[in-house]
Amino acid sequence: MRSPLPPREGISATRLRAPGGKQTSAKAHLPVPETVESWLAQEFPDHSPQDRAWLTEHPDGGCLTDETGRPAGPDDPVMPGGFYFFHRPVPHEDPVPFALTVLHEDRDIVVVDKPHFLASTPNGRFVRQSAVTRLRIELNEPDLVAVHRLDRVTAGLLLFSRRPETRGAYQVLFQNRRVHKTYRALAWLPDDFDPHTLPAVRRTRLHKTKGDRQVVEIPGAPNTETRLRFEGIRGRAARRLPPESAPVVGPEASLPNHEAELTSIGEFALEPVTGKTHQLRVHLNGLGVPMVGDPVYPADWAPDPYDFSDPLQLVADGLQFTDPLSGKAREFQSNFPLSVPTGLAR
Structure with a gap:
């Protein structure tokens, strides 16, 4: 359902759904509070009455409305199973100093x-x-x-x-998946890198544990597929990966020497057939050629999101x-x- 509230400063309104009504959500069986205020007290138990009043009473507040766009006051009855919309307060964010x-x-x-x-x-x-x-x-x-x-x-x-x-x-x-996507990436290459052993396609099973930043390759039926092609050497350097950074390697890995010194930088053309989170980064890392500038693979360095000094060399x-x-x-x-x-x- 489209919000009756237009975006504020480019930010869309948040949607809530009231208990009860003819719906399939988890709230369908819950009793319907008598008033909007009592319902908001259940939805936002950690907020004070003054904070909740910001939604319905403050002229510069969240402007809580029902799905028709009518303002919802604190003493109004709750529409069972109805949608309500409001604008959350958004704190200041330091700017990302790069243009679209x-x-x-x-x-x-x-x-x-x-x-x-x-x-x-x-x-x-x-x-x-x-x-x-x-x-x-x-x-x-x-x-x-x-x-x-x-x-x-x-x-x-x-x-x-x-x-x-x-x-x-x-x-x-x-x-x-009717859009053909291509990516380019720079990756660190081990001293014994042989492009002739690089598979043209990498298929592995990816898994992400809730709360972890890294996605890992695990045994099992593949749920991801990437086509890849080595484009050539683009630079030479020296970098050694710590042993504990070695990822779980799938059955198609052909470059298993994750503890070797990385001595070159190579360019890769990548085509994701599937679109899982971090898929391209994990697939190159699983082949022993982690992307240049990657703060998470092969080791998660807990990157500062406002450190712009070393961008990931991956371009859609x-x-x-x-x-x-x-x-x-x-x-x-x-x-x-x-x-x-x-x-x-x-």
């Missing part, structure tokens, strides 16, 4: 180059400093929605939908698809370069 670049725009979509370190969508501590929020403000378009996502530390192409009327057609493209480089509205072939290319660390370029 618009590469293409038409009536229905906008394609941008997202910089490293900028979140794609509002998430956790990054709400104002996200591509969605910033682009809504820059273009003065509150209906902009990202159709897919990139990791915060990944740069490159991000596609936005402009109109709710046509948004679903583009979302289905990505959901049904290309998007190709048949436009679901016009039937025409669409192709977009990122302008972001890969950057070999200073002094190491070949």
Whole structure:
């Protein structure tokens, strides 16, 4: 259900659903509180009555409304199973000092180059400093929605939908894997690296434990697939991985020497067939060639999110698809370069 509240400073309203009503959610069986205030006390037990009053009474507050857009006062009855909307207070965020670049725009979509370190969508501590929020403000378009996502530390192409009327057609493209995506990456190479032993496809099973930053490869039926191609040496350096950083290696690993000294930097072309979290980073790391600038693989260094000194050398480089509205072939290319660390370029 679409919010009756427009975004505020580029940030969408939060949605709540009341107990009771004809619904399939976990709250359907719960008793319906008599008033909005008593319901909010249940929803936000750690907040004081004064804090909750900010939602319904303060002129600059959350502007709690029902699904029709009617303001909901603290003494109003609760609509069983109904949707309510409000704006959460959003704290200050230090700016991410890199700009979004618009590469293409038409009536229905906008394609941008997202910089490293900028979140794609509002998430956790990054709400104002996200591509969605910033682009809504820059273009003065509150209906902009990202159709897919990139990791915060990944740069490159991000596609936005402009109109709710046509948004679903583009979302289905990505959901049904009808978009051909290509990536470029720089990775550290061991001294004994042999590109002829590199598999053309890597298929492994990825697993992420809740609360862990790292995704790991585990035994079992593959749930991910990446096509990869070595493009050549781009620099020479020296880096040694600690033994404890060795990842779980899948059955297709052909470069198992994770404790070897890494002496070169190579470029890879990557095509994700599936789209799991950190998939490309984990797959290269599992082959013994971790990406340059990766703060999580092979070892999680608990990176400072505002340390911009060593960006991950991974770029979402290309998007190709048949436009679901016009039937025409669409192709977009990122302008972001890969950057070999200073002094190491070949």
